[in-house]
Amino acid sequence: MPRQITAFSNPLVKRIRGLRDKRHRREEGLFLAEGLRILTEAREAGILPQFVFYAADSAQHPLVVALVEATEAHGGEAIETDADILSKLSGKDNPGSVVGVYAEFLTPLDSLDRTRADLWLVAERLRDPGNLGTILRTADAVGAGGLILIEECVDPFSVEAVRASMGALFTVPIARAAWGEFLPWLRSGPGQLVALSLDTEVDYQAARYAAPTFLLTGNEAQGLPAAYAAECDLRVKMPMLGKADSLNAAVATAVMAYEVLNQRR
Amino acid sequence: MPRQITAFSNPLVKRIRGLRDKRHRREEGLFLAEGLRILTEAREAGILPQFVFYAADSAQHPLVVALVEATEAHGGEAIETDADILSKLSGKDNPGSVVGVYAEFLTPLDSLDRTRADLWLVAERLRDPGNLGTILRTADAVGAGGLILIEECVDPFSVEAVRASMGALFTVPIARAAWGEFLPWLRSGPGQLVALSLDTEVDYQAARYAAPTFLLTGNEAQGLPAAYAAECDLRVKMPMLGKADSLNAAVATAVMAYEVLNQRR
Numbered sequence: 232m233p234r235q236i237t238a239f240s241n242p243l244v245k246r247i248r249g250l251r252d253k254r255h256r257r258e259e260g261l262f263l264a265e266g267l268r269i270l271t272e273a274r275e276a277g278i279l280p281q282f283v284f285y286a287a288d289s290a291q292h293p294l295v296v297a298l299v300e301a302t303e304a305h306g307g308e309a310i311e312t313d314a315d316i317l318s319k320l321s322g323k324d325n326p327g328s329v330v331g332v333y334a335e336f337l338t339p340l341d342s343l344d345r346t347r348a349d350l351w352l353v354a355e356r357l358r359d360p361g362n363l364g365t366i367l368r369t370a371d372a373v374g375a376g377g378l379i380l381i382e383e384c385v386d387p388f389s390v391e392a393v394r395a396s397m398g399a400l401f402t403v404p405i406a407r408a409a410w411g412e413f414l415p416w417l418r419s420g421p422g423q424l425v426a427l428s429l430d431t432e433v434d435y436q437a438a439r440y441a442a443p444t445f446l447l448t449g450n451e452a453q454g455l456p457a458a459y460a461a462e463c464d465l466r467v468k469m470p471m472l473g474k475a476d477s478l479n480a481a482v483a484t485a486v487m488a489y490e491v492l493n494q495r496r
Numbered sequence: 497m498p499r500q501i502t503a504f505s506n507p508l509v510k511r512i513r514g515l516r517d518k519r520h521r522r523e524e525g526l527f528l529a530e531g532l533r534i535l536t537e538a539r540e541a542g543i544l545p546q547f548v549f550y551a552a553d554s555a556q557h558p559l560v561v562a563l564v565e566a567t568e569a570h571g572g573e574a575i576e577t578d579a580d581i582l583s584k585l586s587g588k589d590n591p592g593s594v595v596g597v598y599a600e601f602l603t604p605l606d607s608l609d610r611t612r613a614d615l616w617l618v619a620e621r622l623r624d625p626g627n628l629g630t631i632l633r634t635a636d637a638v639g640a641g642g643l644i645l646i647e648e649c650v651d652p653f654s655v656e657a658v659r660a661s662m663g664a665l666f667t668v669p670i671a672r673a674a675w676g677e678f679l680p681w682l683r684s685g686p687g688q689l690v691a692l693s694l695d696t697e698v699d700y701q702a703a704r705y706a707a708p709t710f711l712l713t714g715n716e717a718q719g720l721p722a723a724y725a726a727e728c729d730l731r732v733k734m735p736m737l738g739k740a741d742s743l744n745a746a747v748a749t750a751v752m753a754y755e756v757l758n759q760r761r
Contacts, residue, residue: 272739361626369747371738395744402739436758470757473636474537474667478750479660482634485747486754492735493701 233299233309235287239319243310247282247332248320251390260335262388263320264400266327267294272398273331274298279305280331284312284320289328298329322390335388338377338404340416348376349442350491351422352484353413355381355459356450363387364395365481366448370403373488376443377404381413414462417445426455427483428466429476435467440491448484498564498574500552504584508575512547512597513585516655525600527653528585529665531592532559537663538596539563544570545596549577549585554593563594587655600653603642603669605681613641614707615756616687617749620646620675620724621715628652629660630746631713635668638753641708642669646678679727682710691720692748693731694741700732705756713749 236244249255250263261281264270270283271294283302289295290311299309317326345351352370357363363385370378378387384407385392393400408416417424423441427448447463449455460466469478469486478486501509514520515528526546529535535548536559548567554560555576564574582591610616617635622628628650635643643652649672650657658665673681682689688706692713712728714720725731734743734751743751 276739365744365747368740368742368744371740372734372736372743374737397742397744398740399738469637469754470761471637472639472757473664474541475633475636475663477633477662478637479630479633479662479746481744482630482747482750485743485751489734489751489754492737496735 233311235311236316237313239316243282244316244319250332251322253386253389256335256386256388261332262335262393263330263332263390264393265321265323265330267292267298267329269398270298270329270331273333273401274301276401278333278401279307280333281307282310282332283307284310284317284330286314286317286328287311292328295329338406340379340406340408340412343377343379343404343406345376345420345422345443348374349444349495350375350488351377351379351443351445352488353379353381353445353447354384354484355410355447355455357384357448357480358451359480360385360389360391361395362451362479362481364392364397364400366484367396367399367403367405369481369485369488371399373492375403375488377406379413380405380407381410410459423465424463425465425467425487426460426463427487428455428460428468430460431466431468433465433467435469435487435490438465438467440494442495444491446484446487446491448480451480498576500576501581502578504581508547509581509584515597516587518651518654521600521651521653526597527600527658528595528597528655529658530586530588530595532557532594534663535563535594535596538598538666539566541666543598543666544572545598546572547575547597548572549575549582549595551579551582551593552576557593560594603671605644605671605673605677608642608644608669608671610641610685610687610708613639614709614760615640615753616642616644616708616710617753618644618646618678618710618712619649619745619749620712620720622649622713622745623716624745625650625654625656626660627716627744627746629657629662629665631749632661632664632668632670634746634750634753636664638757640668640753642671644678645670645672646675675724688730689728690730690732690752691725691728692752693720693725693733695725696731696733698730698732700734700752700755703730703732705759707760709756711749711752711756713745716745
């Protein structure tokens with residue numbers, strides 16, 4: 232029988248609410264996800280929360296019932312609460328009917344099986360959590376094997392990144408590596424490293440991509456360091472007809488990823 | 497000689513800071529933009545602020561000098577201030593060296609010249625300011641004629657949308673219209689209306705796009721109403737290999753826009 236919590240001062244509510252802060256996430260090894268669609272996607276991927284908070288008036292919803300049952304069967308705890316507490320936990324005025332608390336999980340670089348997919352996404356010093364979540368969502372859509380985060384990137388377990396990923400955080404493997412670890416790993420097996428660049432004459436549609444392709448996107452403001460771009464097997468550019476000569480990092484990644492996908496179907 | 501403001505309590509500071517709130521923007525008809533790159537892009541597009549605040553320690557920067565001179569020559573006011581005030585105005589810890597206050601400007605639908613470009617972007621009930629700004633940035637990159645906002649969309653003059661647009665707000669014409677105004681206007685001249693849809697078998701790369709193409713993107717959560725999709729000349733789908741069957745709205749718009757562009761070059 233799920234316990235009920237309706238007091239803001241409840242210690243568990245305070246603790247969970249603290250997970251919106253990166254330092255607390257690191258200490259606890261836990262993160263927050265919200266919304267029935269995303270938590271259901273996680274459940275279907277076999278990932279269950281340590282805690283699931285649900286609104287009492289949603290307790291009969293078949294997907295909430297399935298989530299609560301699976302969470303309890305998996306050793307987690309289901310907690311019946313109300314919209315105010317859910318709002319406090321998620322930081323949103325309109326929190327949806329469920330908030331889940333999950334153990335953080337990264338995939339060690341050495342555990343990635345590059346033969347599992349023909350396309351992999353790599354992001355270097357990505358700073359915006361919305362961009363990171365959006366790139367995860369794109370990775371899911373194009374069937375990428377995973378996302379590799381290079382150097383100091385924004386936390387993929389931040390509330391904003393999880394939200395923007397729309398559940399892809401649970402289905403797309405994420406690894407973290409310094410450039411000095413990533414490059415030797417990449418060169419230890421097959422893999423074409425491709426950078427989007429402004430300093431090249433190679434059009435992204437004229438290039439031919441070899442599987443597995445590793446698409447490398449640089450920092451939003453500064454792009455990729457020249458030394459990293461020089462290590463790539465291919466540098467390509469996209470046509471830019473406007474005044475700004477720039478695209479959002481998640482957009483550029485997606486346009487490139489669809490080009491690679493399109494060449495193969 | 498620019499006046500100097502360093503007091504938080506200054507009435508102009510309070511008034512300008514209020515522009516982060518939509519209601520105040522509507523009352524004043526003004527909005528905020530920040531950062532030397534974006535304000536310079538606006539200046540180069542011939543758009544100058546009513547007020548420009550700049551950090552005293554950036555006063556000698558050639559682009560700041562050019563901005564201050566152009567603003568004053570255009571009847572606006574330049575105000576020397578410090579990082580704390582700039583931070584207070586922009587709401588950012590790291591505000592950059594300039595904040596500008598501009599008059600809002602929308603282009604009436606009837607003033608859009610559809611012969612000016614082969615591609616136009618149309619967004620319906622877009623809710624996320626980051627998506628709106630990102631779509632503006634993409635519109636600039638693909639040389640779109642403008643962005644038409646259908647029904648109730650997020651405010652393009654919000655601080656977040658302006659920031660995400662990276663200056664494209666100043667270079668891409670924006671019109672607003674109800675669907676019931678847009679459709680008769682579209683049908684009064686040449687124009688192929690194309691919707692991205694999940695309910696079609698037409699692949700977005702197999703379709704052929706006729707100029708001018710109007711690419712229609714629906715609401716982030718609900719997509720396009722079926723009745724609107726039915727009015728389109730073409731409904732196309734993109735391959736989705738993942739578990740979620742969805743892409744971020746700004747990403748989907750960009751992948752589509754680059755396909756239209758690629759077919760023409």
